[in-house]
Amino acid sequence: MPKRLTVDEVHALAKSILVKHGCSDGHADAVADTVTSAERDHAHSHGLFRIPGYVDALKSGSVDGNAVPEIKELTPAIVRVDGKNCFAPLALNAGKDCLVAATKNIGIAAMPLIRVHHFAALWKETEMFAEEGLIAMAFTAYMPTVAPAGGSKPLYGTNPMSFAWPRENALPMVFDQASAAMAKGEVMLADRDGHPLPDGVGITSDGTPTNDPGKVLDGGCILPFGGYKGASIALMIELLVGPLIGETTSPETHRRYGSVSGPLQGGELVIAIDPSKFGAASTWAGDAEALFDDLHAIDGARLPGARRQSHREGALEGGVDINDGLMETLEALAA
């Protein structure tokens, strides 16, 4: 029997574990917010399920649960946050007001985050800017997982990108998608359960397309989504969150930190845009709604993120189910 928790209980449980294992109150709050948002939207793989990973990183010392992020305005359009080896959520919160102010001032601004440990979904991080009336894009990279175009060895991380568009009488339109055709965790689940992979997800160690998850995991490789075009997106993300901002690319992260447990150090880039500054202040919102209406006029068509957001109200009212095994793990970590 899964246990039902209110979202406040999810937050309290996550926070108490993080504090117990060495997070400052601020970091524990910020990570618990992230985890709770994921549970609330039924994005369970980024919810409480990740708490043991956060704890691993605190235990190994790879993450500093008490780091104080340092903000530096490199230019009127660039707000850099040095996380000093903290978890990403508090670093994002620390830079947020400054990025919002810069963007509302001149219309477009960027926030590079360095020395952060990212272990969350990106959609919350763009959505929080859309709630301030801004468009936002965010990118991050991780360990080598995905083959480049033409190759059959892992090079790029799963490299998600997220994009959020603010709306007046609706939740922001937000998408968040990996450059990988499938998450590595899903490939592992398919292998465990004996399910074949869809076409286009993986290749064997000699580069042959395969539907066998075991062969992908045994020296094979996950493919980018959509072939060479997804690979281009993955490469763009590597460059933006690595070399551009003075952080590591996925292969460099592997060389430097590959043996560390928990989420590894890396970079993130957020670009924010103020739609009221581009010469269409009185029309942009309505024109976007007209596009969304055109979309909804097509049978079966849906906006990205709509399914995830549809869970939100129910979870806020009725709580969320946490499975037995995970509850046991969490209770042990909290004890």
Place this chain on the structure above:
Amino acid sequence: MPKRLTVDEVHALAKSILVKHGCSDGHADAVADTVTSAERDHAHSHGLFRIPGYVDALKSGSVDGNAVPEIKELTPAIVRVDGKNCFAPLALNAGKDCLVAATKNIGIAAMPLIRVHHFAALWKETEMFAEEGLIAMAFTAYMPTVAPAGGSKPLYGTNPMSFAWPRENALPMVFDQASAAMAKGEVMLADRDGHPLPDGVGITSDGTPTNDPGKVLDGGCILPFGGYKGASIALMIELLVGPLIGETTSPETHRRYGSVSGPLQGGELVIAIDPSKFGAASTWAGDAEALFDDLHAIDGARLPGARRQSHREGALEGGVDINDGLMETLEALAA
């Protein structure tokens, strides 16, 4: 027998036709530059092949071959170009110096282009900023061609995005890719030649996946690349080049201008980034080269755009072949 022309001859031929059909010297030069770059890189579908389309637009009066683009600095980070119904190339050239200066000043800046008629490949437009030492992204949209996620009617344009990264001792790394799984022109060629389409390219009018190009063209629809993830990219591009900047989305373009011949009015967005302003001025170039080295260490892996760029030197030295039928058409237009 195809006819071989030097790239200078390609330029002169393109320019003379454009001038003859009503372009000012400046517009004819800018469009001829675009067409010549495409021929030089063996991107023939964006080369002289497009000249009849440019001429159509001049003849129908939908494009003003003498328009003088108007530049307005909306903020220190936003340079808007109003093309006043001109072809896009001269509008881009007109705003370029201002965008470069803004970007080199504060690190990131945007150039929305409105009332332009875009009929070219985007890679030239990001590459020209990379040649100035900047990173650039560019986006544009067109007529409804691609189905949204879950739907089986055209909504999004083919919606290309391009990204360029500057390099010190090599041509910039540049990709340029449509959000559509395949260009509509390629589907038409497959239909003409009786070739089946690859999986994932098209659906019939009732939404069933098909490899039959005839069924895609007969009330069916082209799919986005990579399924719902490509659809998200297409949607992002619609929002950035339509509502954000006060231009039309693809369905709105269709409603307003659907019956006009030649390239239709629309918007474009360029975002430029100065890598020397993000706190890693002394390392960004080398770190990127290290990633490219990691990529080239994988058998068969290649950088996006490398194949296209590989044609450049040969074409500059030896010229390019123009097929008979096209030469006849062009000679008639020039006569």
